[in-house]
Amino acid sequence: MLWRQVFLADLTPPDKRAGGATEQGEGPRVTVASEAVAIADPLTNRIQLSMLNGSSHEAGKDPTDYISSAFPRGDQTLEARPPDEVRARPYVEMDLGPLWNDAYRRPELDARARTAAKIELHQRLALPPACILLALVGIPLGVSVRKAGKSTAFVLTVFLAFLYYMGLISLIGLAREGTLSVELAAWTPNAILALAGLVMIARLEKPGEHDAIGAIRSWFEYHLRRLSKRLPRSMALFGNGGGMPRFPILPQLIDTYILTSFAFYFALLLVSFVLMAHVFFFFELLSDVIRNRIPMTRVLTYFFFLTPKLIYDTTPVSVLVAVLVTFGILTKQNEVTALKACGISLHRLAVPVLLISALLSAGLFAFDHYYVPEANRIQDAIRNEIKGRPVQTYLRPDRKWIMGQDWRIYYYRYFDQAENVMLGVSVYELDPKTFRLRRHISAERARWEPSLKSWIFQNGWTRDIDGVRVANFRQFQATTFPELGEPPSYFLKEVKLDKQMNFQELDAYIRELQQGGFDTVKLQVQFFKKFAVPLFALIMAMISAPFAFLTGNRGAMAGVGVSFGIAIAYWAVSQLFEQFGNVGQLPPAMAAWAPDALFALAGTYLLMRMRT
DSSP states (O other), X not given: OEEEEEEEEEOSOGGGOSSSOOTTBOSOEEEEEEEEEEEEETTTTEEEEEEEEXXXXXXXXXXXXXXXXXXXXXXXXXXXXOOOOOOOOHHHHXXXXXXXXXXXXXXXXXXXXXXXXXXXXXXXXXXXXXXXXXXXXXXXXXXXXXXXXXXXXXXXXXXXXXXXXXXXXXXXXXXHTTSSOHHHHHHHHHHHHHHHHHHHHHHHTSSSOOOHHHHHHHHHHHHHHHHHHHSOGGGOSSOSSSSOOOOOOOSSHHHHHHHHHHHHHHHHHHHHHHHHHHHHHHHHHHHHHHHHTOOHHHHHHHHHHHHHHHHHHHHHHHHHHHHHXXXXXXXXXXXXXXXXXXXXXXXXXXXXXXXXXXXXXXXXXXXXXXXXXXXXXXXXXXXHXXXXXXXXXXXOTTOOEEEOSSSEEEEOSEEEXXXXXXXXXXXXXXXXXXXXXXEEEEEEEEEEETTTTEEEEEEXXXXXXXXXXXXXXXXXXXXXXXXXOOOHHHHSOBOOOGGGSOXXXXXXXXXXXXXXXXXOHHHHHHXXXXXHHHHHHHHHHHHHHHXXXXXXXXXXXXXXXXXXXXXXXXXXXXXXXXHHHHTTSXXXXXXXXXXXXXXXXXXHHHHHHOOO
């Protein structure tokens, strides 16, 4: 592997450095080379570097001392330190015996530790019987929805699991804050499941029809039709012959018929997904709201600005389910057969849905560009406030090297953000043509002066370097270098998430971070996903239309069940390629566009294979 423009810094103490380091050195020893051949040795966790046209520079304790050496070829070994081990929470790793002791038999533990131990203990005890209790509820539900088929059972299973998990985490959150006892929080969802299961099993013994889904559907249809009769004809929810909402007439009657059904189910599903997410996040944050005493108006503001992100995320899935349900109902009611008998092909039936999906993709891109980033910035700030977290920055104790502008590299030992002061600062200025060190500035302290728009360096020196020869040496008490114009904000970059920027802002942010020497591979993947994700609304329609005609005889719930499978498959493939891109195994553009390409090819194939 060939590396170009190599810059190495050795921060170990001078007396502990390998390779002939002198004890008179004070600052970091830097090595620069125009290029190097890197050979990895995974067995010893090392990288062997063979550098060409390099030089080494090190400042001494005395400002007049400076050690420089040049070499046409030099070898150096880099030892890669293994990553720090991230250990899980101790209570997760404990067996039941020690966990019970920490929860109830160790009074010397503080209240927070005992609560954490109790939560882990009772979750372990409550989750296994929850499987039996879910089955207890599932048996009568399975009997009552026998007319709806397996897909309805699958949807109900996911819904029940969601309700149980949402209730459990919300109650555990309250217990963690001391508002509710741990025992009550962990076992209440199980108690509700047991009570509901026993009641429904007891009702199975009573005579009569027990089609629960059919009863609910009939109840809704009855009340919707009563409401429709009370409205003026122009506002009627249903037409004369069926349950499709009325919309303005489009150029073709068949297009109007399909699009009105699609629009109705799309809007219904989109609202349902957004509201379901709101309920989930509300219970997730409930304990933080109580602990930090967040006003309810602030919480409602958070959900208002969270809604655009939820709409952006759930629109493709809503398109998927809406297409499956729309064409599934047409097929089940034999309307597709009648249309085919009239000479209308399945491809022609899919055209209006594909066109409206393309418009939705374009709308999602514009929505993400103009509105979603600003809403995300606001809702993320409010979420940090609810969670009691400070604003995140890139300021880390180990991040002391910053690539500046015009081929400069900054190093500091400490940065005071409040005073805009760098301590123990060094500036290395490189020649862009030869990648040799041409100037080295060192100072005890550098303070940013806003009126001068420059750094004031104090108690330091500057050297102009020609190869290994010092061409000009000057000490100073206080001075400025007008060309060093990077402001404090350049060194203290606030963390910006990709969802908080549109593609233009993200592109500029990536270039800025690259200039500062930050790793931007993950952000590059997200940059290309800004274009790839909105297009998936169209791809969802391409895939779901053929599936809808195939599964249509089983009804709308079959379409919902199939949509779960397709959505999970897309999420898994998307995450897989994104992780490949994040670790550099794929180019960022390929990592972002590969899921779209694969599913678009699958959709095109299925559309071409439809029997029309």
